[in-house]
Amino acid sequence: MLSLKNLSYHPPATQNPILKAINLQLKPQELGVIVGRSGSGKSTLLEILAGLAERTGGDIYWKDREIISLHLQQLAGLVFQFPERHFCGATVLEELRLGHPELGSEEVLEALKEVGLENISLGTSPHDLSGGQQRRLALAVQLIRKPNILMLDEPTAGLDWSMRINLAQLLAKLKEHWTLLVVTHDPGELSKIADRCWTIQDGRIQAIAPESLYGKDEL
Numbered sequence: 614m615l616s617l618k619n620l621s622y623h624p625p626a627t628q629n630p631i632l633k634a635i636n637l638q639l640k641p642q643e644l645g646v647i648v649g650r651s652g653s654g655k656s657t658l659l660e661i662l663a664g665l666a667e668r669t670g671g672d673i674y675w676k677d678r679e680i681i682s683l684h685l686q687q688l689a690g691l692v693f694q695f696p697e698r699h700f701c702g703a704t705v706l707e708e709l710r711l712g713h714p715e716l717g718s719e720e721v722l723e724a725l726k727e728v729g730l731e732n733i734s735l736g737t738s739p740h741d742l743s744g745g746q747q748r749r750l751a752l753a754v755q756l757i758r759k760p761n762i763l764m765l766d767e768p769t770a771g772l773d774w775s776m777r778i779n780l781a782q783l784l785a786k787l788k789e790h791w792t793l794l795v796v797t798h799d800p801g802e803l804s805k806i807a808d809r810c811w812t813i814q815d816g817r818i819q820a821i822a823p824e825s826l827y828g829k830d831e832l
């Protein structure tokens with residue numbers, strides 16, 4: 614279980630804290646969705662949980678053990694907003710093996726299968742994939758590292774309606790094996806597959822029933 618206790622983030626450059634006393638718990642194989650407007654602190658929270666920024670207060674626990682930032686980098690896999698903009702491999706295979714040249718073809722195929730891309734050619738350029746396929750590839754890039762928590766920043770941003778539904782269905786399927794934490798300003802399809810939801814406003818988080826977000830496309 615992921616557990617955040619009074620987590621806060623107040624860099625010296627800002628007058629007010631960006632994250633304030635965040636308390637949250639997410640069980641294994643649950644999908645949690647944090648919904649908030651632009652500037653509310655969503656990406657900052659994910660960056661801290663992915664070990665890319667250092668919290669200034671509070672504690673993070675995984676399975677009742679306190680976690681330091683260095684370990685967070687192994688614990689979490691973060692899919693950035695518009696992940697396709699960060700592709701650097703010339704082929705799908707290269708993209709999946711970036712930083713992990715030791716990965717065998719079995720692991721590569723397993724990751725592609727998880728995201729429904731088992732039929733694409735490994736020699737395809739990531740840039741030649743459709744928008745929906747690119748998002749799936751970005752997920753596979755993280756899954757191949759077998760993170761304990763898969764985190765996604767605005768996973769449906771820039772996708773059309775049918776691709777958004779498609780992606781939500783994929784995340785619902787991934788939940789059977791993985792623990793997922795999603796941040797978004799657009800709860801639409803995501804609240805329907807969520808086990809837990811929170812709203813975030815000015816760096817403060819509040820639990821909310823997923824059903825109360827049904828039908829809301831924007832906060």
Ligand SMILES: Nc1ncnc2c1ncn2[C@@H]1O[C@H](COP(=O)(O)OP(=O)(O)OP(=O)(O)O)[C@@H](O)[C@H]1O
Nearest residue numbers: 624626627631649650651652653654655656657658
């Ligand atoms: N290191 C930092 N120093 C100063 N200000 C920061 C820092 N990191 C984030 N901020 C500010 O904190 C606030 C929250 O930013 P954050 O990117 O987390 O919001 P967000 O909810 O993800 O919004 P968006 O969806 O637009 O990215 C913003 O006002 C941002 O400018």
